[in-house]
Amino acid sequence: MHKNWQKLIKSLHQKKYRQEEQLFLVEGAKSVAELLQYTQQFEVKAVFYTPEFYESYQTLLAAQDQTKVILQQTTATLLEASGTLQSNDGALAIVKIPNNLVANFANGYVLALSDIRDPGNLGTIIRIADWYGISQLLCSATTVDWYNPKVIIASMGSFLRVKPYYCDLVTYLQEIRQQTNLPIYGTTLEGENLHQTQFESQGIVVIGNESNGIAVDILPLLTHQITIPRFGKAESLNAGIATGIVCDNLARALKNI
Amino acid sequence: MHKNWQKLIKSLHQKKYRQEEQLFLVEGAKSVAELLQYTQQFEVKAVFYTPEFYESYQTLLAAQDQTKVILQQTTATLLEASGTLQSNDGALAIVKIPNNLVANFANGYVLALSDIRDPGNLGTIIRIADWYGISQLLCSATTVDWYNPKVIIASMGSFLRVKPYYCDLVTYLQEIRQQTNLPIYGTTLEGENLHQTQFESQGIVVIGNESNGIAVDILPLLTHQITIPRFGKAESLNAGIATGIVCDNLARALKNI
Numbered sequence: 068m069h070k071n072w073q074k075l076i077k078s079l080h081q082k083k084y085r086q087e088e089q090l091f092l093v094e095g096a097k098s099v100a101e102l103l104q105y106t107q108q109f110e111v112k113a114v115f116y117t118p119e120f121y122e123s124y125q126t127l128l129a130a131q132d133q134t135k136v137i138l139q140q141t142t143a144t145l146l147e148a149s150g151t152l153q154s155n156d157g158a159l160a161i162v163k164i165p166n167n168l169v170a171n172f173a174n175g176y177v178l179a180l181s182d183i184r185d186p187g188n189l190g191t192i193i194r195i196a197d198w199y200g201i202s203q204l205l206c207s208a209t210t211v212d213w214y215n216p217k218v219i220i221a222s223m224g225s226f227l228r229v230k231p232y233y234c235d236l237v238t239y240l241q242e243i244r245q246q247t248n249l250p251i252y253g254t255t256l257e258g259e260n261l262h263q264t265q266f267e268s269q270g271i272v273v274i275g276n277e278s279n280g281i282a283v284d285i286l287p288l289l290t291h292q293i294t295i296p297r298f299g300k301a302e303s304l305n306a307g308i309a310t311g312i313v314c315d316n317l318a319r320a321l322k323n324i
Numbered sequence: 325m326h327k328n329w330q331k332l333i334k335s336l337h338q339k340k341y342r343q344e345e346q347l348f349l350v351e352g353a354k355s356v357a358e359l360l361q362y363t364q365q366f367e368v369k370a371v372f373y374t375p376e377f378y379e380s381y382q383t384l385l386a387a388q389d390q391t392k393v394i395l396q397q398t399t400a401t402l403l404e405a406s407g408t409l410q411s412n413d414g415a416l417a418i419v420k421i422p423n424n425l426v427a428n429f430a431n432g433y434v435l436a437l438s439d440i441r442d443p444g445n446l447g448t449i450i451r452i453a454d455w456y457g458i459s460q461l462l463c464s465a466t467t468v469d470w471y472n473p474k475v476i477i478a479s480m481g482s483f484l485r486v487k488p489y490y491c492d493l494v495t496y497l498q499e500i501r502q503q504t505n506l507p508i509y510g511t512t513l514e515g516e517n518l519h520q521t522q523f524e525s526q527g528i529v530v531i532g533n534e535s536n537g538i539a540v541d542i543l544p545l546l547t548h549q550i551t552i553p554r555f556g557k558a559e560s561l562n563a564g565i566a567t568g569i570v571c572d573n574l575a576r577a578l579k580n581i
Contacts, residue, residue: 198555198561202556295455305564308448308452311566311569318555
């Protein structure tokens with residue numbers, strides 16, 4: 068692997084360089100293999116892989132258009148030295164960041180993230196959305212960068228199917244309130260019992276920040292406050308866990324989100 | 325803070341020394357403050373805290389029996405140097421590990437952990453159990469150590485109310501099968517739809533390992549396989565998320581676990 072690639076890869080751990088280059092990293096054999104099946108939607112620039120990865124996925128590699136993507140075998144040691152994963156198990160890809168999309172409610176529900184800061188939590192939430200067939204997440208501008216390598220790793224390939232829409236969430240939700248009848252649900256500690264909530268067929272669910280919950284300027288924009296019923300004594304649930312439980316209740320209510 | 329305390333605290337990051345000394349660490353102002361309200365159940369040996377912690381919790385500190393617990397003001401720098409948290413915000417306690425309890429089904433349901441390896445996941449599961457009023461977790465011998473400082477931190481104080489019972493889970497569940505009629509539920513990818521499961525009023529729910537699910541020697545001991553219904557394409561859910569969703573469905577079915 069040429070030194071310039073290593074330098075580029077290292078720089079892509081920082082948001083500043085991801086934005087300058089409009090590139091992000093996909094790490095780990097399983098995620099890279101899955102990515103290579105989504106080359107219609109994602110522009111893959113380069114893939115670096117170990118001989119073991121080649122062994123397992125040579126058909127997939129052979130199917131790539133080599134006028135567009137650079138395929139290069141390297142060593143586990145070099146991969147590990149340039150990756151985020153402690154053990155970068157077999158492959159790493161450099162991918163173009165897709166253009167920011169427009170919000171799209173055709174599929175029923177979207178989640179809106181009010182200032183999710185932890186990359187692991189964002190990745191987990193992307194994975195939950197993918198499990199429940201939610202294809203878009205509205206992210207407040209203060210939400211951690213979607214293309215942070217730790218987010219991509221934690222999403223376990225679900226970033227390939229779930230799309231981000233970063234925006235000023237307050238302004239956006241204000242417009243929704245003014246221009247549509249879409250319900251805006253949000254999890255708080257004093258809302259209606261989630262087990263009794265009658266979800267409408269389309270809408271937005273706002274997920275709050277890990278420590279502070281939903282931002283104070285977003286709270287008045289909710290049309291429904293909902294609460295996960297508690298039977299014991301823990302003060303709160305982790306943001307990812309709460310998202311999973313809300314999506315499961317939503318899916319149960321709608322049968323298919 | 326005397327050097328010997330620092331040495332002891334550092335050693336307690338390792339399981340070997342926790343077992344030798346039968347002591348564990350509780351870190352962070354909020355967890356330590358909560359711990360000091362549970363001194364009937366936990367034998368606190370020493371508490372180190374910053375002047376800021378003293379400001380906020382002097383009444384709580386004054387209520388402690390100083391013939392039993394050493395209370396010592398120190399600096400944030402010294403706390404940070406000896407703690408697990410990157411920013412050890414205000415307090416750290418050294419606590420005696422309680423005796424391993426007997427399993428107790430009086431409260432309806434227990435969770436059984438089949439080889440949960442990640443400390444953050446175990447802490448999150450303890451917090452979920454506490455939210456849903458489940459007071460005991462059976463842990464396979466291969467499950468990460470309950471008293472690992474990262475588990476205690478992630479449990480956000482819930483370790484004070486939820487108790488572990490480490491055992492050879494295979495042998496234990498075999499005995500349950502032979503001697504009782506208790507149902508043993510487990511999450512797999514080919515079970516009954518969780519949204520339709522008729523939970524009995526008492527039982528065990530087995531939670532599988534992060535990568536491999538429920539151990540192959542435990543699978544045949546399940547009386548019911550249950551599956552979280554999927555509406556999208558993610559291959560699986562994180563172990564903590566799955567636990568949260570299962571507990572929420574259990575709570576809904578039983579109203580109170």
